[in-house]
Amino acid sequence: MRSLLKFLNRILPTPLKSLLTKTLGAALFYFGYKPKQFHNTLPLRKLLNTSFFDYYFYKTRRLNSEELNNKFWKEWGAKYLASFNQTPIPEYYLKEIENLIETKNVKTVFELGCGFLRHLEHLANKYPHLELYGVDITPEIVDHAKALNNPHIKVFVDDVRNIEKYRDILKKAGLIFSYGIFAYLNPVDLEKVCGIIQKHFRGYVVYNDASQKRDLSELIKSIKLSSQSYIHPYPKIFKKYGLEEISSGYSPDKESFNFIGKQHKKNRC
Ligand SMILES: C[S@@+](CC[C@H](N)C(=O)[O-])C[C@H]1O[C@@H](n2cnc3c(N)ncnc32)[C@H](O)[C@@H]1O
Incomplete structure (x- = not known):
C-alpha cells in the first residue's frame, strides 16, 4: 500500500494529487475524522507525502491567527517542523x-x-x-x-x-x-x-x-x-x-x- 502511494505520488501531476487529497480529506472529515492534535495527522502526512494535511488540520481545528501563534507553533510546531525538515531545501x-x-x-x-x-x-x-x-x-x-x-x-x-x-x-x-x-x-x-x-x-x-x-x-x-x-x-x-x-x-x-x-x-x- 505504502509503495503504491509513493508510486502514485511520483507519477501524478500536482493538480490531480491536490484534488485527490482534498477529496480524501473531505471524505475523512465527513465520516468524523477530526484530529485533535496536529501530530495525529503525521502518519497520514508521511503516507501521502503532501502538505494537504496541514490545510486539513487547520480547517478542522479552525484556529484563528492569534491561536495559531499562541497555540499551534508553541505546542505543536516542533512536531510539524520535524516532518517539514525532512524535505530538502529547494x-x-x-x-x-x-x-x-x-x-x-x-x-x-x-x-x-x-x-x-x-x-x-x-x-x-x-x-x-x-x-x-x-x-x-x-x-x-x-x-x-x-x-x-x-x-x-x-x-x-x-x-x-x-x-x-x-x-x-x-x-x-x-x-x-x-x-x-x-x-x-x-x-x-x-x-x-x-x-x-x-x-x-x-x-x-x-x-x-x-x-x-x-x-x-x-x-x-x-x-x-x-x-x-x-x-x-x-x-x-x-x-x-x-x-x-x-x-x-x-x-x-x-x-x-x-x-x-x-x-x-x-x-x-
Ligand atoms: C513552513 S515552516 C518553515 C520553516 C523554515 N523557514 C524552513 O524553511 O525550514 C514555518 C515557520 O514559521 C514559523 N512561524 C510561524 N509564524 C511565526 C511568527 N509569527 N513569528 C515567527 N515565526 C513564525 C514557524 O515556527 C515555522 O518554523
Missing part, C-alpha cells in the same frame, strides 16, 4: 541566497522563521565567515541551535511581529531571507513587519512562500485561504515598503513563489 532558492552572499559582500544574514535551522546550518558550513541570525516562534529551535553548537549561529525564540527588538541585527544585516512564514501573518501584521524592516534595514531580501499556486503579482489584496493563512500580493506589499524588486515569480517547479529585492538607503523611512 535548490533554486538556495542558489539565490548563495549568489547574493557571494557577489554582494554580505557578512551578516538574518533568517525570519528559521524553523529547525536547515538553511542556517547549510550556510554556516559553506560560509564559515558569516554571522548568522534566526528568529522563530517555535521554542524547540533552541535545541537545534544547541545541538549545532556553532558560534556563528544565534537564534531567538520570538514572534516575527516583535522584530523591532532586533533592530541592531537588521541594521547590520546585508541579507534577510525567509521561507514560508508570511502566509501565516494577517495583512496588517505583515505590513507592520515590512514597515519595521524598511525602517532599519538596507540590503537584500529573498522571500519564498511554498504554498502559493497563483500569480501573486496580479493580486491586489491578500486572500484569506483559511482561518489563519493567506495568499498575499508580496510584490505590491514589498514595493509599498521600499523594496526594489530584482526578480519575482514562480519557482521552476511552480510549487512556490519567489521574490528577490533590495532595500535602498534612500527608501528608509
